[in-house]
Amino acid sequence: MSLLEVSGLTASYGAAQALFGVDLTVDQGEVVALMGRNGVGKTTTVRAICRMMASGGGLRFDGVDLHGLASHKAARLGIGLVPEGRRCFRDLTVVENLVAAARPGPWDVDQVFQLFPRLGERRQQRAASLSGGEQQMLAIGRALTTNPRLLVLDEATEGLAPLIRDQIWQAILRLKTEHGMSILLIDKLVREIANVSDRAVILERGRTVWTGGIAMLTPEVTSRFVGV
Numbered sequence: 001m002s003l004l005e006v007s008g009l010t011a012s013y014g015a016a017q018a019l020f021g022v023d024l025t026v027d028q029g030e031v032v033a034l035m036g037r038n039g040v041g042k043t044t045t046v047r048a049i050c051r052m053m054a055s056g057g058g059l060r061f062d063g064v065d066l067h068g069l070a071s072h073k074a075a076r077l078g079i080g081l082v083p084e085g086r087r088c089f090r091d092l093t094v095v096e097n098l099v100a101a102a103r104p105g106p107w108d109v110d111q112v113f114q115l116f117p118r119l120g121e122r123r124q125q126r127a128a129s130l131s132g133g134e135q136q137m138l139a140i141g142r143a144l145t146t147n148p149r150l151l152v153l154d155e156a157t158e159g160l161a162p163l164i165r166d167q168i169w170q171a172i173l174r175l176k177t178e179h180g181m182s183i184l185l186i187d188k189l190v191r192e193i194a195n196v197s198d199r200a201v202i203l204e205r206g207r208t209v210w211t212g213g214i215a216m217l218t219p220e221v222t223s224r225f226v227g228v
Contacts, residue, residue, distance in 0.1 A: 002025035002026060002027050003026055003027060003028050003030075003061065003062055003149065003150055003182050004024075004025060004026040004049070004060075004061055004150055004182075004184065005025050005058065005059075005060045005061075006022055006023060006024045006025070006045070006049065006057070006058065006059055007023050007057060007058035007059075008021050008022075008023065008056075008057035008058055009021070009022040009023070009045065009048060009055055009056070009057040009058070009059060010022075010055060010056040010057050011041075011044055011045075011047075011048045011053055011054065011055040011056070012054075013044075013053075017206070018041050018044045018206055019041050019044055019045060019048065019055070019206040019207075020205070020206040020207050021057070021206070021207045021208065022041065022045050022057075022203060022206070022207065022208050023201075023208045023211070024045075024184075024201040024208060024211065026150060026182055026183075026184050027182070028180075028182055029176075029180040029181070029182055030182055030183075030198045030199065031172075031176050031182075031183040031185065031196055031197045031198050031199075032183070032184050032185070032197065032198065032199050032200070032201060033185055033186070033187065033193045033197040033199070033200040033201070033214075034046075034184060034185070034186045034200075034201050034203065035186070035187075035188075035190075035193070035200055035201065035202045035203070035222075035225070035226050036202050036203035036204055036225060036226060037204070037225075037226060037227075040203040040204050040205060040206065041203050041205075041206040041207075042154075042186045042203055043084060043154055043155075043186070044206075045203070046081070046152055046154050046184075046186065049066070049074075049079065049152065049184075050071055050074055050075070050079055050081050050152065051066055051069050051070060051071040051073070051074040052071050055067070061074070061077055061078070061079060061150070062077065062078070062149070064077060075101075075146060075148075076103075077149075078147075078148050078149030078150060079148060079149070079150050079152065080143035080144065080146045080147075080148025080150065080151050080152065081143060081152045081154070082136075082139050082140050082143045082151070082152065082153045082154060082156055083139070083154055084154040084155045084158070086132075086135045086136055086138075086139040087139065088127040088130075088135050088138050088139055088142070089127055090126065090127050090128035091126060091127075091128065092126065092127060093123065093124050093125060093126055093127070094119050094122050094123045094124070094125055094127065094130070094138060095109060095123050095124065097127055097138055097141075097142050098112055098138070098141055098142055098145050099145065100142070101142065101145065101146050102145040102146065102147075103145070103146050103147050104147065105147025106147065107144040107145050107146075107147050108145060109123075109145070111144070112141035112144055112145060115141070115144070115171050115174065115175075116137040116140075116141060116167075116171065118134060118137060118167075119134065119137055119138060119141060122134065131164075132159065132160060132164075133160045133161060133164030133165075133167075133168075134164075136156060136157070136160060136164070136168060137167075137168065137171075139156075140153070140156065140168070140171065149182060150182045150183070150184065151175065151181055151182070151183045151184070152183075152184045152185075153172070153183065153184070153185040153186065153187075154186050155186055155187060155188075156168055156172070156185065156187065157169065157187060157189065157192070158187070158188075165189075165192075169192045169195065169196065172185070172196050173195065173196050176196055183196075185197070188226070190217070190222050190226065193214075193217075194214050194217060197214050198213070198214060199211065199212065199213055199214060200212065200214060200217050202221070202225045202226065204225055209225060210225055
């Protein structure tokens with residue numbers, strides 16, 4: 001049984017339907033990339049999984065039906081979200097951000113500082129004073145201190161300088177190889193996605209149109225479904 005099972009997922013914003021049938025799974029210890037052009041429903045899918053909006057279809061996490069659960073209850077089941085736009089607590093320090101939603105488990109402040117030494121150097125700075133890349137590291141660290149069973153990364157490297165972006169991809173690879181973490185990630189960087197992912201799922205117009213092992217993600221596939 002997969003850790004996350006999504007089948008025929010539908011969702012709407014008022015009268016406007018956004019998802020018409022999304023199918024994806026994430027197994028224990030697997031990294032799955034959710035891909036597609038802008039506006040095809042990737043973030044809406046994440047919002048539905050994290051119970052930030054109503055949805056229909058099949059949606060189960062470790063066998064538990066997520067429909068009807070509030071977002072905080074989905075988080076307590078073990079779904080950790082790194083949202084698009086970071087959304088750090090700007091007036092709290094780095095350490096205060098990390099402990100604000102912390103739950104018992106192996107991921108604590110010290111573990112986050114090992115993954116992102118840069119944060120350790122700025123532990124007493126307010127989040128508002130950090131660079132965009134440092135805030136993204138903090139958002140990832142904050143999700144990790146909830147000790148999730150599934151980490152969901154929504155555009156974790158968007159708009160960042162290449163050096164910082166590389167550091168975050170290296171951290172994601174470490175989460176996979178050293179910690180065996182299950183990850184669902186959304187990004188547009190095909191080469192980087194291929195370096196860390198086991199499988200990819202591609203959406204188009206609110207539906208799953210392609211899924212396969214990362215070795216099957218050929219330039220022809222990405223040109224057809226992901227390219228501009």
